[in-house]
Amino acid sequence: xxxxxxxxxxxxxxxxxxxxxxxxxxxxxxxxxxTQADAVSIALPGVLPVLNxxxxxxxxxxxxxVGAHIAPRSVFARKNYFxxxxxxxxxxSQFDLPVVGLGALTIQVEPFSGNAKPYEKTVRITRAHxxxxxxxxxxxxxxxxxGIDLNRAGTPLLEIVSEPDMCSxxxxxxxxxxxxxxxxxxxxxxxxxxxGSFRCDVNVSVRRPGEPLGTRREIKNLNSFKFMQQAIDYxxxxxxxxxxxxxxxxQATVLFNPDTGETRAxxxxxxxxxxxxxxxxxxxxxxxTAAMLEQARASLPELPxxxxxxxxxxxxxxxxxxxxLTSSLEMAGLFDSCxxxxxQSNAKLCANWLTGEVxxxxxxxxxxxxxxxxxxxxxxxxxxxxxxxxxxxxxAKEVFxxxxxxxxxxxxxxxxxxxxxxxxxGAIEALVDEIIAANADKVAEYRSGKDKLFxxxxxxxxKASKGKANPxxxxxxxxxxxxx
Amino acid sequence: MSLTTADVQxxxxxxxxxxxxxxxEAARSQLSGIFDLIxxxxxxxxxxxxxxxxxxxxxxxxxxxxxTEANQREAFQAIAPQVEAGxxxxxxxxx
Numbered sequence: 001x002x003x004x005x006x007x008x009x010x011x012x013x014x015x016x017x018x019x020x021x022x023x024x025x026x027x028x029x030x031x032x033x034x035t036q037a038d039a040v041s042i043a044l045p046g047v048l049p050v051l052n053x054x055x056x057x058x059x060x061x062x063x064x065x066v067g068a069h070i071a072p073r074s075v076f077a078r079k080n081y082f083x084x085x086x087x088x089x090x091x092x093s094q095f096d097l098p099v100v101g102l103g104a105l106t107i108q109v110e111p112f113s114g115n116a117k118p119y120e121k122t123v124r125i126t127r128a129h130x131x132x133x134x135x136x137x138x139x140x141x142x143x144x145x146x147g148i149d150l151n152r153a154g155t156p157l158l159e160i161v162s163e164p165d166m167c168s169x170x171x172x173x174x175x176x177x178x179x180x181x182x183x184x185x186x187x188x189x190x191x192x193x194x195x196g197s198f199r200c201d202v203n204v205s206v207r208r209p210g211e212p213l214g215t216r217r218e219i220k221n222l223n224s225f226k227f228m229q230q231a232i233d234y235x236x237x238x239x240x241x242x243x244x245x246x247x248x249x250x251q252a253t254v255l256f257n258p259d260t261g262e263t264r265a266x267x268x269x270x271x272x273x274x275x276x277x278x279x280x281x282x283x284x285x286x287x288x289t290a291a292m293l294e295q296a297r298a299s300l301p302e303l304p305x306x307x308x309x310x311x312x313x314x315x316x317x318x319x320x321x322x323x324x325l326t327s328s329l330e331m332a333g334l335f336d337s338c339x340x341x342x343x344q345s346n347a348k349l350c351a352n353w354l355t356g357e358v359x360x361x362x363x364x365x366x367x368x369x370x371x372x373x374x375x376x377x378x379x380x381x382x383x384x385x386x387x388x389x390x391x392x393x394x395x396a397k398e399v400f401x402x403x404x405x406x407x408x409x410x411x412x413x414x415x416x417x418x419x420x421x422x423x424x425x426g427a428i429e430a431l432v433d434e435i436i437a438a439n440a441d442k443v444a445e446y447r448s449g450k451d452k453l454f455x456x457x458x459x460x461x462x463k464a465s466k467g468k469a470n471p472x473x474x475x476x477x478x479x480x481x482x483x484x
Numbered sequence: 485m486s487l488t489t490a491d492v493q494x495x496x497x498x499x500x501x502x503x504x505x506x507x508x509e510a511a512r513s514q515l516s517g518i519f520d521l522i523x524x525x526x527x528x529x530x531x532x533x534x535x536x537x538x539x540x541x542x543x544x545x546x547x548x549x550x551x552t553e554a555n556q557r558e559a560f561q562a563i564a565p566q567v568e569a570g571x572x573x574x575x576x577x578x579x
Contacts, residue, residue, distance in 0.1 A: 017549050024552030033570035034561070038553035042560060054549030073543075082500055084574040137577055147571030274498055279538065287543035 003206045003240050006213060007172045007232065008164035011179055012157050013189040014133065014197040015058045021132050021156035022049030022092065029195050037135070037150035043087035048282055051076075055156035058188035059099045059130050060288060060296040062158060065186050065303055066125050068103025070293060076130075076283040079275045084148050085135035093159075095277045098129035099286065100158075105182065106305055108323055109174040112229065118319075123175050124163040130286075131157050158188070164203065164213070169232035173225050176200055185304055185329045193223045204232060205249070206239045214239070215249040219256055219263055231256035235263045307332055315339070315347035324355045330369040334358075334376050341380030346387045353383060357400055374403050382410035392471055395419040423470040425477065428461075431469070432481050435460050446482055457482065487516050 020027055023040035040047045063070045077095035103125040110118050133155040138147035160179065166172045180198055183189040191198050200223070205216035219235060222228045234256075239249055254263040302310075308322040317325070325335045331354065338350040358379070362372060382399050385391045391399060391414055399413045414420055422428060435457060436443055446453040457478050461469060492512045496503050503511065557570065566573040 019549055019551050019553075024547065024550060026551045026553075034557045034572070035555040035570070037560070038556065039560070040553075044560075050547045051544050052549050053546035056546060075538075080498070084572075084577055138571060139576070142568055142571070142573055144576055145566070145573040146575070146577045147568065147573055149571055276498065281538070284538050284540065284542055284544040 001244075002209060003236075004209050005167050005236050006164045006205045006207065006216075007166040007168075008203045008216075009160075009162045009166070009172060009175060009179075010201040010203070011160045011162075011176065012133075012199045012201075013160060013179075013183050013191075015055050015156040015158055015188055016190050017052055017054040017058070017156055019052055019054070020154035021052050021055045021130065022154055023047075025154065027155050029192075031151055033147075033149040034151060037153060041087075041135075041150050041154045049092060049280075051283065051286065052156060055130055055158075056099070056286065056288070057292070057296055057299075058156075059128065059158050060293060061186050061188055061300055062128055062160070062183065063100035063103065064293075064297055064300060065182060066100075066103030066105050068125060068128070069101035070288055071097060071099055071101060072288055073097070074099040074129075074286045074288075076280045076286070077277045078280045079131075079277055081275060083134070083137075084146060085137045085150070085153065087135070087150065087153065091132060091134065092280055092283070093131035093277075094129035097285075098127045099288070100125075100128035102126065103128075105175065105178055107171070107174045107178040108319075109168075109171050111168075112170045121165075121171060121174075123165045123171075126161045126163050128158050128160040131159055133157050164205075169229045169236075172202060172232055173229050176228060177225060181327060182304065186300055187329075196223060199223055200228060202228060202232060204235045204239070206236060206243070214243075215251050217249065217252045217254050217263075217265070219254050220266075222256060227256055227258055230258075230261055231263055234261055238263065301329060304332075311335075311347075311351075315344065315351070317348065317351050321348075321351045321355055324359065325351060328369050330372070334369070334372070334379065337376035338380045338383055341376075342383045342387045346383065349387060350383055353379070353400075357397065361400075361404055373407070374400075378403055378407075378409055385410050385414060389423055389470060390414065390421065391419050392421045392467075394467065395421060418466075418468070420468065421470045422465055422468045423473060425473060428465070428469055428474055428477050429481070431461055431464050432457075432474075432477050435464065436481055443482065447484060454478070454482070487512050487519065 015021075017027060019025060020038075020041060023038050025038035025041055026036045028036065034042075040049060060070055074094060075097040076092050078090040079093045079095070080090045082089055104122050105125060106120060106122045108118060109121055133152050135148055135150035135153035138149065140147060162175065166175055180191050180193075183198070184191040189197055193199075199221055202219045202222060203216045204219065205214040207214040217235065217239070219231045222231055235254065242249060252265040254265050256263050304326040307326050311317045311322045311325060312319070324331070326332050335350055335354055338354070339347050342350060358372070358374070362369065367373075382396060382403065385399075386393065386396050395414070398417060398419060399410050402408065402413045402417070403410070439457075439460070442453055442456065446457075458474065461474055461478060462471075465474075489508060489512060492503075492508050492515065495515075496508070496511070561567045561572070564572050
């Protein structure tokens with residue numbers, strides 16, 4: 001019996017503002033407990049919320065980036081529940097009139113198993129709304145009490161809700177990754193998953209093909225893509241097993257335990273979902289003017305999908321290349337600078353280095369592109385020397401390693417290490433003549449049909465030139481001379 | 485519209501209000517009165533009138549994204565029932 005998997009995501013992205021969504025308290029991560037919890041954050045009586053323009057601007061940018069409708073008028077609502085890290089007794093959120101309406105995100109899916117090929121898919125985004133984060137509860141050693149840190153209370157969040165358009169863990173992870181890359185690309189969220197800047201809730205259900213949607217369970221607070229995949233795989237299998245064994249799925253919120261790899265239902269609270277939303281009388285409707293939209297539009301960088309299409313059209317690059325090159329704004333920026341240094345005709349050379357050596361070296365050192373020790377100018381300088389045949393590919397690798405470890409510009413390294421390749425045909429010819437004279441027997445064998453010996457001659461010539469002979473030129477000259 | 489005692493008990497629980505039977509009965513009668521008023525308003529023909537989300541027809545003023553609040557933890561925690569290591573202490577919350 002086959003099963004269909006239906007997945008939708010709710011992602012909480014922490015907006016990269018300096019201050020909280022409704023007050024001028026700082027949002028810097030890692031401050032001493034409650035030193036950034038001002039009168040509004042701790043909900044002293046009589047305080048009033050004042051909306052942060054920076055949070056609104058970021059929400060608009062996101063909406064534009066996913067081609068969504070931006071509501072000219074949206075409304076803040078109170079979501080009522082009691083928890084000690086929510087001092088007002090309600091969270092200010094948006095309910096029936098969110099700031100960002102229906103949009104879409106196109107994702108590149110890399111199937112996890114089998115020989116399935118990567119493919120593209122468009123996931124619809126239902127809505128995105130502004131809301132405030134809650135504080136943090138510490139269940140440590142406080143004489144049987146719970147400690148509350150309200151520094152995070154009031155931090156602006158954009159909750160991005162997708163349609164249930166994904167049908168595998170691979171698709172869910174691809175969507176989450178694409179979203180993660182997009183929010184960093186447009187500069188609205190730092191994407192730091194360890195610090196909780198990007199948190200995913202995953203709704204999962206299963207059904208038999210053609211049947212109505214099954215009952216869903218929501219996996220809360222996943223903060224790594226690896227855990228997301230594991231949690232979905234486990235949850236899907238659990239739901240299928242439960243139904244096949246005659247059971248029924250109860251709607252529930254579950255948590256993923258990375259140690260056991262299992263999902264487990266949280267104790268369900270009877271009234272947990274009776275939030276009694278109503279428009280917050282402390283806040284007037286949020287009006288977004290045409291001028292605000294224009295300003296946000298003008299501040300957006302070229303979007304990843306637009307860049308991908310341009311790289312493919314202008315430079316003839318493969319989907320593999322364009323995907324890696326647009327994995328972050330920094331990567332794309334480095335590629336653009338390299339291309340402008342060495343010219344469009346060498347775009348493929350630049351792409352090869354960035355998707356190859358540069359990416360591999362970053363991985364090895366566990367660095368982000370933003371932390372890349374080599375500047376665009378350094379890399380461009382080196383690529384220029386490959387393009388104009390000053391250095392061979394193997395010489396370039398040595399330049400690159402030196403640059404990475406010690407810094408310096410390409411020309412200085414080439415000079416210091418004597419890596420300049422010999423492209424003087426006279427010099428190469430002289431070298432080849434000497435080798436032919438010294439190896440008469442092998443030359444005879446070659447001429448009698450032992451083609452494989454060609455590599456032997458190349459090796460000798462390279463050694464004689466200390467690896468500096470221009471390989472293409474050397475091949476040509478050797479072939480000609482050996483032919484006799 | 486008449487609310488039942490169970491309705492009132494549910495709302496009271498959601499609002500974390502402890503109420504005895506007399507109080508519940510009084511609240512039931514008062515709340516039912518409010519619902520009657522709402523029913524009266526809902527009977528008004530509002531076709532062609534755009535819904536409002538706020539009584540004042542003006543928009544939210546926005547604040548510049550600049551830090552204006554200094555750390556006042558000491559002052560705030562001076563009036564808290566119990567604090568430790570900079571944290572506000574509350575009765576233990578168990579998930």
